[in-house]
Amino acid sequence: MVEKLHEVISDVAQSIVLNCSHPNYAYMRVIFPISGGGGEAYLGAGHGTVGILYFLMKAIELIPELRLNNQIREKLGHSLGFICKLMEENNGDLPFVEGDTSVARHFCHGAPGTIPMLLQAVETFPDQEAKLVALAQLAGEATWRHGLVLKGNGLCHGIAGNGYVLHILYRFFANRTDCIDLKVKETNEKNANIWRTRAFAFARALYLPEVQ
Numbered sequence: 545m546v547e548k549l550h551e552v553i554s555d556v557a558q559s560i561v562l563n564c565s566h567p568n569y570a571y572m573r574v575i576f577p578i579s580g581g582g583g584e585a586y587l588g589a590g591h592g593t594v595g596i597l598y599f600l601m602k603a604i605e606l607i608p609e610l611r612l613n614n615q616i617r618e619k620l621g622h623s624l625g626f627i628c629k630l631m632e633e634n635n636g637d638l639p640f641v642e643g644d645t646s647v648a649r650h651f652c653h654g655a656p657g658t659i660p661m662l663l664q665a666v667e668t669f670p671d672q673e674a675k676l677v678a679l680a681q682l683a684g685e686a687t688w689r690h691g692l693v694l695k696g697n698g699l700c701h702g703i704a705g706n707g708y709v710l711h712i713l714y715r716f717f718a719n720r721t722d723c724i725d726l727k728v729k730e731t732n733e734k735n736a737n738i739w740r741t742r743a744f745a746f747a748r749a750l751y752l753p754e755v756q
């Protein structure tokens with residue numbers, strides 16, 4: 545059963561890379577919505593490149609042989625590099641589409657949705673750990689700086705989604721407080737505290753009548 549599941553996941557991953565590759569673009573992209581015309585090649589976690597990257601890296605975590613697939617490795621590397629560069633140029637924010645001057649503040653399109661992907665990328669590209677962790681924190685700062693998204697409490701574009709990614713940052717650093725290097729331990733504890741406090745502030749807002 546597990547082998548069969550791995551086979552299906554592997555097929556899906558290869559099909560994603562094939563269908564999201566375009567000769568004119570180095571990064572993987574998909575037009576959303578797919579039918580009906582008027583779609584855009586969004587970059588975010590909900591409908592675009594960041595979401596594609598996250599699920600491909602999750603597939604690699606589950607099926608390490610996929611890492612040996614040259615096409616997957618190459619497309620992942622180029623797409624991740626492209627997203628990181630855009631975020632660096634935008635102080636941790638992510639534009640809706642390539643060339644856009646406006647940035648989104650919610651999980652599905654903006655900086656918040658990049659955080660789970662960037663921290664997953666630490667597992668896939670350990671040689672880029674320092675850059676990826678710094679960028680995930682920069683995206684967290686952007687999420688915090690923009691404040692509450694007043695579109696309800698949902699994950700996609702609401703308070704819970706943005707609070708959730710701040711909590712993911714907390715968990716990432718909290719899981720790294722058990723280390724021998726005292727200086728690193730102290731920094732990780734400090735970061736864990738910052739992100740925990742901020743995630744909690746967002747969670748509290750879910751219950752405040754004045755922001756609902």
Ligand SMILES: [Zn+2]
Pocket residue numbers: 590650652653700701
């Ligand atoms: Zn959304």
